[in-house]
Amino acid sequence: MTETPVLELSGISKRFGDIVANENISISLARGEILALLGENGAGKTTLMSILFGHYRADSGGVLIDGWNCLRANPGRRSGPASAWCTSIFRWRQI
Numbered sequence: 001m002t003e004t005p006v007l008e009l010s011g012i013s014k015r016f017g018d019i020v021a022n023e024n025i026s027i028s029l030a031r032g033e034i035l036a037l038l039g040e041n042g043a044g045k046t047t048l049m050s051i052l053f054g055h056y057r058a059d060s061g062g063v064l065i066d067g068w069n070c071l072r073a074n075p076g077r078r079s080g081p082a083s084a085w086c087t088s089i090f091r092w093r094q095i
């Protein structure tokens with residue numbers, strides 16, 4: 001059986017006005033895996049990482065920690081590391 005990825009970015013899109021910074025980006029990270037994000041200046045790396053850490057809000061897509069979609073689920077309904085991450089990082093969800 002395939003293990004659930006510890007982190008997944010699923011179909012992330014983000015625009016700044018007319019500028020498309022991220023268009024339908026999906027990344028999956030397995031436990032113990034090291035992943036490099038490469039791209040030329042303006043490719044959207046910083047924007048994507050800023051979404052992962054809750055600084056920017058994605059226009060669409062999901063951030064999944066241990067298979068749990070931080071941007072959709074209610075953080076109060078689950079305990080453990082995934083819930084702690086989502087609750088602390090994605091504070092804007094609860095506003």
Ligand SMILES: Nc1ncnc2c1ncn2[C@@H]1O[C@H](COP(=O)(O)OP(=O)(O)O)[C@@H](O)[C@H]1O
Pocket residue numbers: 016019020021039040041042043044045046047048
């Ligand atoms: N806060 C912002 N407001 C407007 N445009 C932005 C902003 N942040 C990034 N961009 C634009 O989004 C695109 C991706 O930028 P960025 O994520 O910084 O790329 P990278 O980190 O790969 O160089 C670029 O065209 C950049 O000019």
Ligand SMILES: [Mg+2]
Pocket residue numbers: 045046047
């Ligand atoms: Mg950058």
